[in-house]
Amino acid sequence: MATTGDTGTDAVPLAVELRGITKRFPGVVANRDIELKVRRGEVHAIVGENGAGKSTLMKTLYGEHRPDEGTILIDGRELTLRSPSDAIGAGIGMVHQHFMLADNFTVLENIVLGSEPTRGGRLDRAEARRRILELSDRYALGLDPDVLVEDLGVGARQRVEIAKVLYRDARILILDEPTAVLVPHEVDELFGNLAELTREGLTVLFISHKLDEVRRVANSITVIRRGTTVGTADPKTTTVRQLAELMVGAELPSPETRTSTVREKPVISVEHLTVVTPEGRPLIDDVGLTVREGEVVGIAGVEGNGQAELVDAIMGLRPLAAGTVVFDGGGTGDGGSVGLEDITHWSTRARREAGLGFIPEDRHRQGMLLEAPLWENRILGHQTLPPAAKGMFIDRKSARADTERIMQQYDVRAPSPDTLAVALSGGNQQKLIVGREMSSDPRLLIAAHPTRGVDIGAQAAIWELLKDARAEGMGILLISADLDELIGLSDTLHVMLRGRLVATLDPARVTPEELGGHMTGAHHTAGAA
Structure with missing residues (x-):
């Protein structure tokens, strides 16, 4: 029997109301007596630390989890959501922090999957294409229905996920870290899209760690700490500092460091690096750069301009059409000689053993085995080196012990090293990867979006780790969509x-707005590399 929920302030009815939601997993209470009220036609932000229970709560609202206690009301009606299909039927759509797309399908096939328009028992591609292009134009998503998802960057994949939700006529959209991969002008466009959605009466639940963005886009904010709601806030009257204190009891950190630790000795140098598609189209075009000991070299760029391919090429994950990669592994790796060596034709494993650390852009696709325990993920990519290796065998006892050390040192919140990686929040997964790569004491750390999806406390800790490693002489190649972090x-x-390096800028002088202009080609490329 349906029950009627409360209405919101100013007589605006509630689109979503959660009463006393509790969700338990073995050894963990993920949500405890959660209360949430979301008015129809608003952007409602949910903020909290990694592991605070935000994603679990949203997965419960989306029908992926069944609450152990509590009530879910949608538009004033009490509902039991047994699956995502039930949630979709109730008008709820979710864009996960890690996308749920099939790489070998086209954009069109991914969007219509499970909701295929048919004609004569077959997929009506013309109708599907018409609807997708209509959505793309209406919300400025810039989608090509016929492109394979595997050929898209992370930002484009996110837009596919949003279109997938809108295609199913969702009235309530759950967006989990939607701006994590976007540059400033893309964030502006997304926020414009959200404003249009809410003007049409749709409701958006917005999960983010970027508190300045939360204050900018949200109509109201709920703060969750360690599994329970600790307060609500009005973004018009609440400062970023106050939100940070509600979340973690600390002020907002800053990445800034201006004391130079750069030494003369190069750690890696790439020259004339070129990567092409099978059809011969250049993805990276004649790129050259050097990273020295104690230096952080940042790479800024709008998603899909060659950053991912550059990282893959340096790590040996993509073949080169031209160019060389020269690395100083300090006497390890192939040949064992001291000084710069040409590693252009080395395997990824040899590069790893030589001292290249790698924090990948997409932790699920390149950084983890989600169905494996944490201790196996700790040794992933390092299984031939201590503490994982004992002769020709894996030393499970040492691997588990070192995983416990990383969990403690990097605040990875999980019951034990035997916990499956899939059970961790995205931020805790990221902290495990950072701990794994930093523990190998690499000569060069390639850090692609190292703080993506982590809360402000973990973000500050990762920044300090990078600063300390830089001071001790580690070279760092940093790729990030966070312009404040890069600068x-x-x-x-x-x-x-x-695919080209078009400008070299002074981080001490450039502003995020100027940097964004160079990234989009709006500025002249003075100082081109």
């Missing part, structure tokens, strides 16, 4: 556009 941490800052 604050980098000693040298390059801009990548259409």
Whole structure:
């Protein structure tokens, strides 16, 4: 029997109301007596630390989890959501922090999957294409229905996920860290899209760690700490500092460091690096750069301009059409000689053993085995080195012990090293990867979006780790969509556009707005590399 929920303030009815939601997993209470009220036609932000229970709560609202206690009301009606299909039927759609797309399907096939329009028992591609292009134009998503998802960057994949939700006529949208991969002008466009959605009466639940963005886009805010609601806030009257204190009891950190630790000795140098598609189209075009000991070299660029391919090429994950990669592994790796060595034709494993650390852009696709325990993920990519290796065998006892050390040192919140990686929040997964890569004491750390999806406390801890490693002489190649992070941490800052390094900027002088202009090609590329 349906019950009627409360209405929101100013007589605006509630689109979502959660009463006393509790969700338990073995050894963990993820949500405890959660209360949430979301008015129809608003952007309602949910903020909290990694592991605070935000994603679990949203998965419960989306029908992926069944609450152990509590009540869910949608538009005033009490509902039992047994599956995502039930949630979709109730007008709820979710864009996960890690996308749920099939790489070998086209954009069109991913969007219509499970909701295929048919004609004569077959997929009506013309109708599907018409609807997708209509959505794309209406919300400025810029989608090509016929492109394979595997050929898209992370930002484009996110837009596919949003279109997938809108295609199913969702009235309530759950967006989990939607701006994590976007540059400032893309954030502006997304926020414009959200404003249009809410003007049409749709409701958006917005999960984010970027408190300045939360204050900018949200109509109201709920703060969750360690599994329970600790307060609500009005973004018009609440400061970022106050939100940070509600979340973690600390002020907002800053990445900025201006004391130079750069030494003369190069750690890695790439020259004339070129990567092409099978059809011969350049993805990276004649790129050259050097990272020295104690130097952070930042790479800025709009998603899809070659940053991911550059990282893959340096790590040996993509073949080169031209160019060389020279690395100083300090006497390890192939040949064992001291000094710079040409590693252009080395395997990824040899590069790893030589001292290249790697924090990947997409932790699920390149950084983890989600159905494996944490201790196996700790040794992933390092299984031939201590503490994982004992002769020709894996030393499970040492691997588990070192995983416990990383969990404690990097605040990875999980019951034990035997916990499956899939059970962790995205931020805790990221902290495990950072701990794994930093523990190998690499000569060069390639850090692609190292703080993506982590809360402000973990973000500050990762920044301090990078600063300390830089001071001790580690070279760091930093790729990030967070322009404040790039400007604050980098000693040298390059801009990548259409596969080329088009500008070299001084991080001490450039503003985020100027950097964004170079990234989009709006500025002249003075100082081109």
